[in-house]
Amino acid sequence: xxxxxxxxxxxxxxxxxxxxxxxxxxxxxxxxxxxxxxxxxxxxxxxxxxxxxxxxxxxxxxxxxxxxxxxxxxxxxxxxxxxxxxxxxxxxxxxxxxxxxxxxxxxxxxxxxxxxxxxxxxxxxxxxxxxxxxxxxxxxxxxxxxxxxxxxxxxxxxxxxxxxxxxxxxxxxxxxxxxxxxxxxxxxxxxxxxxxxxxxxxxxxxxxxxxxxxxxxxxxxxxxxxxxxxxxxxxxxxxxxxxxxxxxxxxxxxxxxxxxxxxxxxxxxxxxxxxxxxxxxxxxxxxxxxxxxxxxxxxxxxxxxxxxxxxxxxx
Numbered sequence: 001x002x003x004x005x006x007x008x009x010x011x012x013x014x015x016x017x018x019x020x021x022x023x024x025x026x027x028x029x030x031x032x033x034x035x036x037x038x039x040x041x042x043x044x045x046x047x048x049x050x051x052x053x054x055x056x057x058x059x060x061x062x063x064x065x066x067x068x069x070x071x072x073x074x075x076x077x078x079x080x081x082x083x084x085x086x087x088x089x090x091x092x093x094x095x096x097x098x099x100x101x102x103x104x105x106x107x108x109x110x111x112x113x114x115x116x117x118x119x120x121x122x123x124x125x126x127x128x129x130x131x132x133x134x135x136x137x138x139x140x141x142x143x144x145x146x147x148x149x150x151x152x153x154x155x156x157x158x159x160x161x162x163x164x165x166x167x168x169x170x171x172x173x174x175x176x177x178x179x180x181x182x183x184x185x186x187x188x189x190x191x192x193x194x195x196x197x198x199x200x201x202x203x204x205x206x207x208x209x210x211x212x213x214x215x216x217x218x219x220x221x222x223x224x225x226x227x228x229x230x231x232x233x234x235x236x237x238x239x240x241x242x243x244x245x246x247x248x249x250x251x252x253x254x255x256x257x258x259x260x261x262x263x264x265x266x267x268x269x270x271x272x273x274x275x276x277x278x279x280x281x282x283x284x285x286x287x288x289x290x291x292x293x294x295x296x297x298x299x300x301x302x303x304x305x306x307x308x309x310x311x312x313x314x315x
Contacts, residue, residue, distance in 0.1 A: 003037040003062065005029070005108055006087030010077050011040055014095045015048040021095045022056050022063060028101045034108065038063045041081045044071035069307040074156070075178040076306040082179065083169050084308075091159035092179075099157050103195040107159040110191060116164060117183060117190040120157035121150075122197055148184040156180055164188065174305040232287030235280075242280030246273050 007025060011018050022038060029036045040053040042065060053065035068080060078092045089111045091104055099120060107118040158180060160168070168182055184190065250273070 001035075003035050003087045004089065005034055005036045006081075006085035006090040007036060007038045007104070008078060008081030008085060008090060008092040009038055009040045009095055010043065010074055010081075010092055011045065011049050011053065011095045012043040012071065012077075013045050013047050013049065014042075015045070015052055017095055018049055018052050019056060021097065022060070024097070024101060025093070026060070026063075028105065032105055034105070036062060037085070037087055039081050039085055040065040041077045042067040043073070043077040044068050067309045069309040072306045076174070078179045079168070079174050080306045080308060082165055085165065088162050089159055090162075090165050092157065098197055099195060103193070104159070107193055110193065111159055111161065115191045116161040117186075117188045118159045118193055119155055119180070119183075119190045120159075120193050120195055121155040123194040148181055150184075158183055158190075231283075231290050235283035235285070235287035238283040239280035242276040245276045 009018075009021060009025070011021075014021075018040065022040070025036075025038055038060075040056070040063065042050045042053055044067075050065070050067045053067075057063050057065050064084075066080060066084060068077065072080075074092075074094075081092065082090060089108065091107060093099065093101075093104060103120060107120060110118050156178070160183060164183060164186065167186060168179060171182060174182075
């Protein structure tokens with residue numbers, strides 16, 4: 001029978017915490033009488049995470065695991081989990097519970113009441129000054145220039161109905177994007193549910209600056225064509241400025257002493273006209289070509305966003 005809830009448990013270098021996470025989730029769901037499955041997605045760990053996950057799978061009929069061929073990072077691990085989940089609704093969950101289990105259950109109850117898309121978001125941030133500042137600027141830029149709108153505290157958590165899961169799985173291009181962005185693009189009147197992130201224990205974050213920067217660039221360019229439109233606008237501005245310069249130079253050639261700032265330089269007017277005209281045409285042409293390239297890029301993002309290495313681990 002199809003489970004009501006599929007939890008995609010994101011695991012990376014989690015040998016020492018994956019069993020505890022599964023136990024906590026199982027206990028909470030059984031207490032709430034929720035028919036569930038847990039899909040452990042090992043995102044290319046190099047420790048014993050996969051072995052632990054496979055052992056947990058043997059001991060629990062409602063827990064499955066898959067292993068990716070390398071570390072693809074969280075968004076692609078989520079796509080992988082969504083591609084194999086069977087639940088009537090699905091939600092990702094980090095193995096360190098940066099989102100509380102109680103919050104996940106609250107999202108599930110909202111789904112039971114008819115919500116197809118529930119988006120979780122932080123009510124506050126306390127990750128240090130620079131991390132908080134970077135996150136704030138990122139979400140401000142995304143809300144200003146992209147086609148999707150994020151809540152103030154940002155989000156990477158969600159619970160979606162089976163209909164949305166199937167739509168996400170049917171997308172052709174999943175590279176350089178995230179499930180949250182694709183879900184928000186679909187519409188379906190998402191419901192926002194805030195939470196306070198639990199205080200984290202000391203330890204080095206696995207979400208490094210390099211990964212954060214790559215995700216920021218991927219999501220920005222996936223969700224916004226503002227840079228291309230900016231090039232097009234700049235092309236028009238430069239083109240019309242070149243026309244004004246050409247008219248001014250022609251006027252100077254015909255009705256003045258035919259000098260460049262008082263210097264008698266032969267052929268200067270012809271040279272400036274040609275440079276101004278062709279620079280304007282070049283910028284305008286680049287903008288137009290960029291508009292087409294953006295649309296081609298959207299159509300041909302066909303490389304696999306993830307590869308499931310251990311398909312035999314799926315029941």
